[in-house]
Amino acid sequence: MVPTTFYVLLSAVLFTIGVLGVLIRRNAIVVFMSVELMLNAANLALVAYARERLAVDGQVLVFFVITVAAAEVAVGLALLVAIFKSKRTADIDEVSMLRG
Amino acid sequence: MDFVLFFLTAAIALAGAIAMIVARNAVHSALFLLLNFGAIAVLFLLLQSPFLFTIQLSIYAGAIMVLFLFVVMLLGAEQVEAAQDKLPWQQPLALVMGAGLLVIAMITAVRGGSNDAPPGGEAAEAFGDPASLGELLFTKYLLPFQITGIILLVAVIGVVVLNQQRNQAQTEETPGERPSSSVQP
Amino acid sequence: MNWLGLLIIIIQSVVIALAVTTAFAYLTLFERRLLARFQNRVGPNRAGPNGFLQPVADAVKLFFKEDIVPSAADKAVYLLAPAIAVIPAIIIWAVIPFGCLNIDWNYRACFAESSSGVNNILQIADINVGVLYLLAITSIGVYGITLAGWASNNKYSMMGGIRSTAQLISYELALGTAVLAVVMTFSTLSTHELVYHQGTLWGIVPQFLAFVIFMIASTAEVVRAPFDLVEAEQELVGGYNTEYGSMKFALFFMTEYIKLIAVSAMAVTFFFGGWRFPGLEMLGAGVEGLAGPVVASIAVGLASLGSFLLKLVGFLFLSVWIRASWPRIRYDRLMDLGWKWLLPLGLINLAATAVAFVLIESFVLASFMLLAFSLLSLAIAAGINRVPKPVDNVTYVSDVRSRAETGQ
Amino acid sequence: MLNWLIWLIPLLPLLGFLLNVFVIRQERQAGLVASALVGGSFLLAVVATVMLGGMPEEERRVQAIAWEWIGTGTMSIPFGLLFDPLTSVMVLLVTGVGGLIHVYSLGYMHGDPRVVRYFAYLNLFVTMMLMLVMANNMLLLFLGWEGVGLCSFLLIGFWFERKVAAAAAVKAFVVNRIGDAAFLLAMLAIFSHFGTLTFYDVEVNGQIIPGFLEQVPNLLGQTFGPEWQTIAVATGISFLLLIGATGKSAQFPLFVWLPDAMAGPTPVSALIHAATMVTAGVYMMARTEPIFVASPATQSWVAWIGVLTALIAGTAALAQWDIKRVLAYSTVSQLGFMVAACGMGAYAAAIFHLLTHGIFKALLFLGSGSVIHGTHDTQDMRKMGGLRTAMPTTYWTYLVGAGALAGIVPLAGFWSKDEILAHAVSAGYWPQLIGLFIASLLTAFYMGRQVSLIFFGTQRDPHYHAHESGRAMTVPLVILAVGAAIAGLMNLPTLFSGMPAAHLLTDWLKPVLHEEAGKFNPLLALFATIGAVGMGYLGWSVYTRNAAKVKVGGQDPAYYYTGDIWDTLEAAWYVDTLYQRAVVGPFRTIGNFLAQVFDPQGIDGLVVGTGRFFGWVATGVRQLQSGYVRMYALVFTIGVVLVLSFMLMIAW
Structure with a gap:
């Protein structure tokens, strides 16, 4: 079996890539995707540790994360659509004013 | 063989992730992220979590990423970064910070995780059974489980409300036109 | 995992892929002949005896057509889309049991509850989340169509792609509720165990409502008539595959038909007892007594495979029949049906199922109670929706003309 | 019954104030309502006093608590009224004289465009003055103190279109602030040393709040050990109180606001700046008498300030031409008498003089108001003369008032002033006695001068036609004149043994001031009478004989003899x-x-x-x-x- 460290390292790298995506990209949708990537990286670490400890609790947590992610994506994308309707762009730099 | 599979999948996952943030086209980004999710799903399978594997496929790949693609296509927001960057100094700084975060995370990972193979044996055989997960969901984690249900409900209501307002506005702008039937999943 | 096992799996996969592809080819012939019959025509009967070589001719034609890529298309995605479409359609077969041929020559293992040690050569993988796997792969199937529509850079293709995305996601939920009801009834996620549990009573009896929902939703999922407005020639000039030609078009075509076969196989597995038929176990016992366990196993395997295929053909016939009979549904009605009828009915069914099996000890009694409930709720739903809504948002040409005449 | 009866006394004028502010819009209604309510208040005060008189002498103290006004930590200040002999005489004075002045105002203020507001202010003043004299603690007293200050400000500046009136109002207010600040400091000192602000022990919510006046003699000694410290604390507090009284009662050196305050309507001058408000300082000193008694240093300060004020104001009054300014300086002078009496320990005599002065000074002011009214707003005495025939009622009543003020036997002023002088003799305050005696001679002189200038000779300014005032004004004059004539009866000294009503007031005040009646001094009385009559006649005769020399806008005949000193006097010693x-x-x-x-x-x-x-x-x-x-x-x-x-x- 592959040691847990490998999985966690992979998870760390993926998470960092997600952070970089959030920081660098200006397309709001891609930023959002990066957030999802971060969530997945965290999920991977959770599952890896769950396997190491043979505790299903980690998997339950991942289940919750996925559920909440689904809700978050639905709301987030609806917001993006609403922003797009008023700004005509998905560039987050354009959304720098407090007024619509 | 486990190692071969792991490194192969990990490589795919990494490639997908990097390509996602590098790709200029949002649809390509979404596809690369999909690739990454698929790879992570396989990693779940390698970690004896078949239930999460299917959940990952059906929720992340089957629903969330479809939504992303859908919104990208609907908005025509494939390439919004053509304009000049307003914060040109932000990107290098972000890269430095990312590197710092990576170092910290890797140090933590190496210090925290065990380098030995995870335990095997009879307990490991039974591990990952969806039934055990379900039992835990309905006993120990019943309250969080219910709360996620409420979160989903709230999300549904929120999305409907957001949409509703937009539709009304549209109707007011162009009277007589039937508001397009929602394609909100 | 030994190398032999891996080899067997590879062989299984190749065989099934080939078999499914062949099945697709002859399903086209099957459909065309049947449609012709329904429409009082003859159908293709020139290539080979009774048109038996027609699929081969079609394949050769498609192979030799010119391969065109639109200049404004996103090339990579454009080329990738057919492949992305076809892959889920094929890998979905991994967990469907076509029959039961025990490789250890112990046919009794087929009739045991535990899925371990079955070693069924007619099913590639019996995993403990088989049903979920089916749902997951079904949900992935949407990508091919969506991407094809987007990558073509054509507004009709785009519309088709977006329509299909919305449609597939909408009906996936109804499909999920129907499948979940079955899972609840038989308390398992494994396809083998599903088939085993249907020994006493086929799934259609306790889950009649789920069956109806499943049939409607799966028809929508595979974008068949009357839910085929994704590729409606009249409105969308063919929809997402407008810009596709030759083999790439063939792949989309193949995807659709393979998925049709797949959902039919799922319906058989979920509601019609899979490869089972009454007396199969007796047949096995009889043959064993006559010719020993090896022959008995092979006999049971063949008989179960035959039974499965027979049921499958029945479903395919039903599908063609539906296509021949019903007109295409309007888009908003499609959404209404999915969200306002199927999903609530599915949820009601889930609740009813849970209540019935908790309250009533006897499986059979509970099943028939549920059947009655299903019929009742279907009748009520039909009753509510009997009167068609007035067409108030369609402007008739005659109206416009009369308005122009009166000078309004 | 007395508990709720005494609440009605301040509440009736308050009701009048509210009615006049919010309901009434008509002059006549306003005046009648205001007068009637103050009159009702007076009747209630009479009833309450009679009931108080029916009690045993030791129990003549009623405290009515409405609620605990301020209660934080150890501080508990009730909103309560006190009704004891001292309060009762003050209340009778305020409501009685006040009621008459209300009636008088009906005639005097007739036709003024803001007369409703005037009566509202007047009612508010009476309310506040009653609050001041009926308060059972220092803070409530201070509320009334500030309230009357406010009313004074409002009424001095009642004709605020006149710059002089507005400036005078501001001046009165600002000068009073000095005294008020000292008063506030005194209150804080009292609270920090005694832990309470109520005068006497009182029960609030079942809890006894100690009164500081009752603790003064013993607590001071206990807490502060050596005697000099006790005296220091008492001196500090009493000195601050003295400064407060100096401001309110227009004593030297803070008297400058009172002459200017004559810019207000004359009834206001009569009520506020002669009869009631300015006596608040004297009342307050009488009320806190134990503290003053505890500090001999302050006592002598008080006495000297009183004498000095009496002299300065008396001399200043000699040289004024304005009819009201003469009376104003006279008021200051008489207040000096009262303060001096307090300083010499003759608190009962001070209160006696306060009462009689309230009556006859009100009479004089009202009389001068009548003169002003009858001469069409003329205040300069050089323009008057010979009004004796034109306004006989005013003349006779004014004469009574002037006699009372000058100390002519047997009018009220003679008895009260003589009480003070007699006390000075018996207590051995010789220097003060001489000062006060001179001041009383001056009083007689300037009153003779005034009577002469107003009523004798011939009218020097022919531009107006003098006439007698209406009934609303003359009736109060007559009543007050009667009062000024007989008010001395309430505290006649024991001329001979067996006299039935001797020292009524001193006996009445005995539970509060613990003071024995002074002995009558026939020699002093003789001197005083001769001096008063002589100086009065001198003043009268000088100005009657030299009437021809008095010119409109011209110099005083006495200027010829005194020169610049006259200017100094006219400017009240600069x-x-x-x-x-x-x-x-x-x-x-x-x-x-x-x-x-x-x-x-x-x-x-x-x-x-x-x-x-x-x-x-x-x-x-x-x-x-x-x-x-x-x-x-x-x-x-x-x-x-x-x-x-x-x-x-x-x-x-």
Whole structure:
């Protein structure tokens, strides 16, 4: 079996890539995707540790994360659509004013 | 063989992730992220979590990423970064910070995780059974489980409300036109 | 995992892929002949005896057509889309049991509850989340169509792609509720165990409502008539595959038909007892007594495979029949049906199922109670929706003309 | 029954105030309602006094608590009224004289455009004055104290279109603030040393709140050990109280506001600036008598301030031409008498003089108001003369008042003034006695001068036609004249043994002031009478004989003999000028500097500079608040990296 460290390292790298995506990209949708990537990286670490400890609790947590992610994506994308309707762009730099 | 599979999948996952943030086209980004999710799903399978594997496929790949693609296509927001960057100094700084975060995370990972193979044996055989997960969901984690249900409900209501307002506005702008039937999943 | 096992799996996969592809080819012939019959025509009967070589001719034609890529298309995605479409359609077969041929020559293992040690050569993988796997792969199937529509850079293709995305996601939920009801009834996620549990009573009896929902939703999922407005020639000039030609078009075509076969196989597995038929176990016992366990196993395997295929053909016939009979549904009605009828009915069914099996000890009694409930709720739903809504948002040409005449 | 009856006494004028403010819009209604309610209050006061008289002598103290007004920690101040012999005589004076002046105002203020407001103010004043004299604690007394100050301000400046009136109102208010500040400090000192502000023990919510007056003799000794410390504390408190009284009762050196306050309507001068409010200081000193008694130093200060005031004001009154200013300085002088009496320990005599003075000074003011009214708002005595025939009622009543003030036997002033002088003799205050005696001679002189100038000779200014005032004005004059004639009866000295009503007032006040009646001094009385009659006649005869020399706008005949001293007297020894030069002038200079130099450059510079500084800072900080989400995310990430590295270092 592959040691847990490998999985966690992979998870760390993926998470960092997600952070970089959030920081660098200006397309709001891609930023959002990066957030999802971060969530997945965290999920991977959770599952890896769950396997190491043979505790299903980690998997339950991942289940919750996925559920909440689904809700978050639905709301987030609806917001993006609403922003797009008023700004005509998905560039987050354009959304720098407090007024619509 | 486990190692071969792991490194192969990990490589795919990494490639997908990097390509996602590098790709200029949002649809390509979404596809690369999909690739990454698929790879992570396989990693779940390698970690004896078949239930999460299917959940990952059906929720992340089957629903969330479809939504992303859908919104990208609907908005025509494939390439919004053509304009000049307003914060040109932000990107290098972000890269430095990312590197710092990576170092910290890797140090933590190496210090925290065990380098030995995870335990095997009879307990490991039974591990990952969806039934055990379900039992835990309905006993120990019943309250969080219910709360996620409420979160989903709230999300549904929120999305409907957001949409509703937009539709009304549209109707007011162009009277007589039937508001397009929602394609909100 | 030994190398032999891996080899067997590879062989299984190749065989099934080939078999499914062949099945697709002859399903086209099957459909065309049947449609012709329904429409009082003859159908293709020139290539080979009774048109038996027609699929081969079609394949050769498609192979030799010119391969065109639109200049404004996103090339990579454009080329990738057919492949992305076809892959889920094929890998979905991994967990469907076509029959039961025990490789250890112990046919009794087929009739045991535990899925371990079955070693069924007619099913590639019996995993403990088989049903979920089916749902997951079904949900992935949407990508091919969506991407094809987007990558073509054509507004009709785009519309088709977006329509299909919305449609597939909408009906996936109804499909999920129907499948979940079955899972609840038989308390398992494994396809083998599903088939085993249907020994006493086929799934259609306790889950009649789920069956109806499943049939409607799966028809929508595979974008068949009357839910085929994704590729409606009249409105969308063919929809997402407008810009596709030759083999790439063939792949989309193949995807659709393979998925049709797949959902039919799922319906058989979920509601019609899979490869089972009454007396199969007796047949096995009889043959064993006559010719020993090896022959008995092979006999049971063949008989179960035959039974499965027979049921499958029945479903395919039903599908063609539906296509021949019903007109295409309007888009908003499609959404209404999915969200306002199927999903609530599915949820009601889930609740009813849970209540019935908790309250009533006897499986059979509970099943028939549920059947009655299903019929009742279907009748009520039909009753509510009997009167068609007035067409108030369609402007008739005659109206416009009369308005122009009166000078309004 | 007395418990709720005494509440009605201040509440009736309050009701009148509210009615006049919110309901009544008509002059006649306003006057009638105001007068009737004050009259009702007077009747209630009479009833209450009679009931108080029916009690045993030791129990003549009623305290009615409405609620606990201020209660924090150890401090508990009830909102309660006190009704004892001292209060009762004050209440009778305030409501009685006040009621008459209300009636008088009906005639005097007739036709004024803001007469409803006038009666509202007047009613409010009566309410506040009653609150002052009926308060059972220092704070409530202070409320009334400030309330009457407010009413005084409002009424002096009642004709605020006149600059003089507005300035006088402000002056009165500002000068009074000095005294009020001292009073406030005195209250704080009392609270810090006694822990209470109520005068006498009182039960509130089942809890006994101790009264500081009853503790003064023993608590001072216990708490502060050596006697000199006791005296120091008592001196401090009483001196502060004295300054408070100096402001309110127009004593030297704070008397300057009272002559100017004559710019208000004459009934106001009569009520507020002669009969009631200005006596509040004397009342307050009488009320807190134990503290003053505990401090001999303050006592002598009090006496000397009184004598000095009596002399300064008396001399100043000699040289005034304005009919009301003469009376104003006379008031100051008489208040000096009262304060001096307090300083000499003759509190009962002070109160006696307060009462009689309230009556006859009100009479004089009202009489002068009648003269002013009848001569069409003429106040300069040089323009008068010979009004004896034109306004006989006014003349006779004025004559009675002047006689009372001058101390002619047997009018009220003679008895009360003689009481004070007699006390000075019996207690051995010889220097003060001489001062007061001279002051009383001056009083007789300037009253003779005034009567002569107003009523005798011939009318010097022919531009007006003098006439007698209406019934509403003459009736109160007559009543007050009768009062001024017989008020001495309430405290007749024991001329011979077996006299039935001797020292009524002193006996009545005995439970409060613990004072024995002074002995009658026939020799002193003889001297005083001769002096008063002589000086009065002198004043009258000088100005009657030299009437021809008095010219409109001309010099006084006496100027020929005294020269510049006369100017000094006319300017009241230049006290006002001193204030102008020493206080007002520098204050104005500093104010101008602050307004024209410091404010635009210092304050504005600071404010604008602060604004500029923050604007400058904000310009920098604003760069961070760019609104770019990526920016915020980056900052967030930097924070995360820092915190994580820190935690990693700790965990290493």
